[in-house]
Amino acid sequence: MKKILILDFDGTIIDSNFAKKSAIKNFIRKKYNIEISRIIDNYKFQSLTRYELISLVKNSPILDFEKSEIDIVVNKSVIESNFDQYFFDLFKFCTKNKIKIILVSNTPEKSLKEIINKLKIIDCFYKLIGKKDNNDKKKIFSEIIKNELVKPSEILSVGDSIDDYFASKVNKIPFHGIHNYSLLNLAKNIPLSSTLRGIIKSLK
16 A cells, blocks of 8 residues: 555646646736747647746746736636546545645645635645745655655656656656546556546555
């Protein structure tokens, strides 16, 4: 039985990836009269944070009030997205088996906490780790191993992107993918599920 479950957020617990992208693009279009897709391709768009995208289109550092503006718009789009109906089944299983759930997301930490509080699932997590400074998931996963005094084999990482997979692989942490086109090429190498219900077997 695993001791720790690392869960991604967008696209894993909640189907919010498309909603977030649309919210950011619409915000930039309305506020700056710019079509971001004409400036950068989709891969570049996905690799940048919402704050970096704003800085890019205005060609200057983003200000605090601008961060608040984009956060309000994006947070609303996430909260209104479809939540995985099997999350609470997973939570009950982890509670029963004393598995600590750590939420690790590329969402800015302040926004992540706000969203989790509004969804009323804050008490389901042992720790919340959002995006701040230059930390990435590879580094965060390494720190979890060190700080929680566990072996990589005692952890299960769950996510919906190739970046989640590589962050896990670098740290030798078993990975279970949530169905996403970017993971289809790995279907022969990793377990894939369409919902969180399917990952319970990987925790045993």
